[in-house]
């Protein structure tokens with residue numbers, strides 16, 4: 001693709017605001033954190049350059065924006081249209097801008113030459129990540145399971161076919177054994193509601209230990225768990241034992257890790273076969289760094305599933321990286337809405353997010369609303 005970089009175009013304006021939004025439903029505790037709640041904030045930077053406005057997630061500071069002002073856009077990209085490392089803190093707005101200038105969705109800009117359009121919209125598998133400990137007020141496992149099954153039903157009606165369930169109730173919020181029983185009942189109960197063709201993952205947020213996770217996995221065998229995320233803090237010795245035990249038990253559960261503050265050796269362990277799926281965060285690790293890492297993981301036979309929770313923006317942006325990573329598994333979908341951020345071109349259907357064939361990241365900002373938020377609680381440099 002011959003890309004247009006806007007020769008002579010400079011960064012004329014940078015605006016920041018966090019748009020208040022809401023999840024579809026309140027999100028409760030996980031194994032270590034308290035109630036996540038309903039409110040989310042979408043931290044967005046809008047840039048203006050060459051008369052074109054573009055925007056994306058960024059936590060750029062006012063000072064940094066001032067330093068970037070007036071710089072030529074062309075200097076911010078490589079000749080292949082990759083954002084240069086010095087500008088990674090502005091990567092989402094820049095890629096959106098590049099897409100708009102070239103009338104291309106970002107997924108096409110970053111896809112390998114072998115990328116081929118298929119009939120219908122470009123789509124990527126996604127999973128509903130909304131299954132927190134929303135049942136802690138209930139004493140009875142049966143009522144808890146019914147509550148979580150109702151949530152799974154809601155996910156199905158929103159088009160989801162893959163569901164990630166938080167486990168680890170016995171780590172802190174419930175007595176150990178009661179929590180373990182509840183986790184098992186919830187996982188098996190959600191499988192019942194989701195049906196045999198759905199994909200189920202579990203996420204322990206490091207709230208288990210080696211023996212307890214074996215118990216959980218044996219007793220949820222009928223639920224056919226696809227991946228187990230963060231059973232306990234990553235540890236090469238214990239992960240080796242766990243992989244050997246899974247193989248001996250003929251449990252096809254994959255091991256996923258890497259969100260938050262991962263062990264520096266995690267990639268080495270993954271390449272050695274101790275971890276199957278890497279989950280570095282899409283926004284804070286970064287889109288461009290994921291673009292570089294994905295093919296390395298592909299070569300090692302390690303799968304990719306970028307973490308994305310809180311803030312909505314990653315729901316959309318994650319999908320654009322998928323064509324560039326052969327082993328990309330799922331977009332983590334933290335569903336909700338934020339007034340002023342128009343995501344209506346995206347749809348979820350049959351477990352996949354349909355990505356709009358629109359320039360940039362395929363999202364639009366309501367100018368009046370965003371400008372109002374910039375004035376109210378944001379900043380602007382021009």
Ligand SMILES: [Mg+2]
Pocket residue numbers: 203205229230259
């Ligand atoms: Mg997680």
